[in-house]
Amino acid sequence: xxxRHKGDATKIEAQMAPMIDIVFQLxxxxxxxxxxxxxEGDFNINMPIGQAQADDESDMQLDIKVRLLASPDGTLKQxxxxxxxxxxxxxxxxxxxxxxxxxxxxxxxxxxEVEVEIDADYGLHYGNVIQAISACTGKIDPITKKPVRYVxxxxxxxxxxxxxxx
Amino acid sequence: xxxxxxxxxLVDPDMTPMIDIVFQLxxxxxxxxxxxxxxxxxxxKLPEDELAQPPIAPREQELYINVGFERDKDGNIIDPTPYVxxxxxxxxxxxxxxxLQMEARVAKTKKxxxxxxxxxxxxDSETPTGIVQELMKLAxxxxxxxxALKAKAKALDQ
Numbered sequence: 525x526x527x528r529h530k531g532d533a534t535k536i537e538a539q540m541a542p543m544i545d546i547v548f549q550l551x552x553x554x555x556x557x558x559x560x561x562x563x564e565g566d567f568n569i570n571m572p573i574g575q576a577q578a579d580d581e582s583d584m585q586l587d588i589k590v591r592l593l594a595s596p597d598g599t600l601k602q603x604x605x606x607x608x609x610x611x612x613x614x615x616x617x618x619x620x621x622x623x624x625x626x627x628x629x630x631x632x633x634x635x636x637e638v639e640v641e642i643d644a645d646y647g648l649h650y651g652n653v654i655q656a657i658s659a660c661t662g663k664i665d666p667i668t669k670k671p672v673r674y675v676x677x678x679x680x681x682x683x684x685x686x687x688x689x690x
Numbered sequence: 691x692x693x694x695x696x697x698x699x700l701v702d703p704d705m706t707p708m709i710d711i712v713f714q715l716x717x718x719x720x721x722x723x724x725x726x727x728x729x730x731x732x733x734x735k736l737p738e739d740e741l742a743q744p745p746i747a748p749r750e751q752e753l754y755i756n757v758g759f760e761r762d763k764d765g766n767i768i769d770p771t772p773y774v775x776x777x778x779x780x781x782x783x784x785x786x787x788x789x790l791q792m793e794a795r796v797a798k799t800k801k802x803x804x805x806x807x808x809x810x811x812x813x814d815s816e817t818p819t820g821i822v823q824e825l826m827k828l829a830x831x832x833x834x835x836x837x838a839l840k841a842k843a844k845a846l847d848q
Contacts, residue, residue, distance in 0.1 A: 537702070540705050544708075544709070547713070547716065548712065550716050551712060551719065554719030554720060554723055555719060558723050559723075561730070562843060563842075563843045564730070564736065564742065564840050565739070565741070565745075565841055565843045566742060566810065566839055567742065567839045568836075568837070568838050569837040598816065598818060644819040644820075645819070645820075646818055646820030647819075648818065648819045648820075650814065650815055650816070650817040650818070651737035654839065655737070655739065657839070658739045658740070658742070658841075664740050671740070671743060673741075680826065682823075683823035683824055686818075
């Protein structure tokens with residue numbers, strides 16, 4: 525299709541200025557509203573909080589209790605799995621993770637039957653609780669670098685009154 | 691090279707490459723702008739964890755609770771009391787109970803059961819755990835029963 529004729533070669537210029545104005549305004553808007561945030565993930569919590577389960581269910585389930593003790597300044601003092609003390613160094617959550625794997629068995633096997641109860645001191649920094657929940661729910665597979673989950677049910681024990689560190 | 695000399699006209703710069711680049715920049719900013727996380731409060735310094743993965747399917751109903759401390763520009767805690775940051779300002783956990791009550795009432799008027807709403811707790815890593823538990827209990831007293839604890843996704847060591 526021939527659009528231009530040599531005889532009336534008048535080039536119609538589109539008005540670019542208004543479009544560029546708007547485009548720059550949009551660009552500035554998006555640049556200013558941009559917030560670079562790290563992606564956030566979450567852990568689901570089983571509720572009701574601190575309530576005893578129905579008897580028929582509790583017979584079927586194997587409960588794991590993780591006790592987190594806090595120092596007066598809110599840092600981690602001790603991690604206990606049932607009656608076993610696991611310490612409070614930086615590798616404690618790795619040890620907790622290994623212990624949970626031992627109890628649960630092979631990752632992925634019977635993951636829905638185990639429930640972990642987190643019982644933390646009132647003043648304990650929340651970051652420690654997240655670490656404990658993470659250690660209980662799963663781990664990163666060292667080969668595939670993908671998360672492997674073996675406990676889906678996490679619940680909290682009743683909140684302890686402030687200052688109570690028994 | 692032949693230069694036009696017959697009709698001296700205004701030199702029009704070629705705008706096409708610039709417009710191309712500008713449109714690409716707009717497309718980039720539009721994609722990376724995340725309007726979903728507008729409920730997140732910047733004062734809350736979330737704990738980091740490798741296993742914290744974003745939910746696979748987006749939730750239908752969510753109620754965000756931001757718990758943290760008042761911090762200065764450098765991120766140091768000014769006031770040691772943890773507050774719940776809501777639209778109505780910073781409140782203590784106990785004072786936030788009225789707002790939870792209102793949220794539950796609003797949900798019921800919209801014919802939404804509070805139990806179907808996921809309460810997403812974004813708590814500062816230094817918040818006392820008891821405060822988070824208290825907030826959960828207050829939420830449960832108002833009929834909420836599904837909870838999710840937020841953590842920043844930590845990059846995996848390669």
